[in-house]
Amino acid sequence: xxxxxxxxxxxxxxxxxxxxxxxxxxxxxxxxxxxxxxxxxxxxxxxxxxxxxxxxxxxxxxxxxxxxxxxxxxxxxxxxxxxxxxxxxxxxxxxxxxxxxxxxxxxxxxxxxxxxxxxxxxxxxxxxxxxxxxxxxxxxxxxxxxxxxxxxxxxxxxxxxxxxxxxxxxxxxxxxxxxxxxxxxxxxxxxxxxxxxxxxxxxx
Numbered sequence: 001x002x003x004x005x006x007x008x009x010x011x012x013x014x015x016x017x018x019x020x021x022x023x024x025x026x027x028x029x030x031x032x033x034x035x036x037x038x039x040x041x042x043x044x045x046x047x048x049x050x051x052x053x054x055x056x057x058x059x060x061x062x063x064x065x066x067x068x069x070x071x072x073x074x075x076x077x078x079x080x081x082x083x084x085x086x087x088x089x090x091x092x093x094x095x096x097x098x099x100x101x102x103x104x105x106x107x108x109x110x111x112x113x114x115x116x117x118x119x120x121x122x123x124x125x126x127x128x129x130x131x132x133x134x135x136x137x138x139x140x141x142x143x144x145x146x147x148x149x150x151x152x153x154x155x156x157x158x159x160x161x162x163x164x165x166x167x168x169x170x171x172x173x174x175x176x177x178x179x180x181x182x183x184x185x186x187x188x189x190x191x192x193x194x195x196x197x198x199x200x201x202x203x204x
Contacts, residue, residue, distance in 0.1 A: 005174040006057055007164065011097065012047060015169035019099045021045050022073040022197065023190055035083035037185055038076030038194070045197075046071045054201060057173060058093055061204035065091050068200045073099065076185030076194040086112055086152045088122050089176030095199035096174075098166045105186030107194050108166040112158040112179045114147060120161055122177040166194075176200075 012018050025041040055062045064070050068091065096109060113120040117132060122144060134140040151157035164172050187193035
């Protein structure tokens with residue numbers, strides 16, 4: 001009985017101060033951001049005891065995956081465009097901390113079902129292979145890449161199944177193999193844009 005996601009509201013005790021710390025970071029234009037809209041901070045900020053708290057929430061020991069943008073904050077403005085859209089994350093648990101104020105805009109995280117295969121996640125069990133028309137894991141990986149490369153940018157190939165709304169100081173913890181994407185950016189500056197922090201964890 002696997003858990004797919006956990007939503008925690010009012011996650012940080014001093015969320016206003018944490019937001020100000022995020023706003024004080026540098027968000028360079030000349031960066032590679034895996035193709036996602038917006039700009040990542042050049043430095044990380046992390047609450048004390050974060051790994052332990054996320055481990056407690058999910059019920060198993062985790063460690064931060066610091067090679068994949070873990071702890072960086074991301075600002076996405078209304079005009080920002082990216083190459084990536086519907087995707088999965090290469091880790092064991094992902095988390096998103098929403099740091100935008102409610103008066104600045106509405107967004108969140110969207111989840112999808114792939115119409116052709118009827119799947120709402122990457123297939124990680126042997127019994128799932130037939131859904132991709134694959135005989136083994138190697139063929140499944142090839143088919144997986146085809147789905148992302150051919151259909152990842154074509155919303156007509158997908159059916160939205162769920163939307164987790166953005167809320168200031170809300171933490172969304174999700175299984176990274178769910179097909180998902182970020183909601184649209186908004187605002188015109190760092191002060192009123194879509195501000196989040198991305199977190200990635202592997203098993204300890």
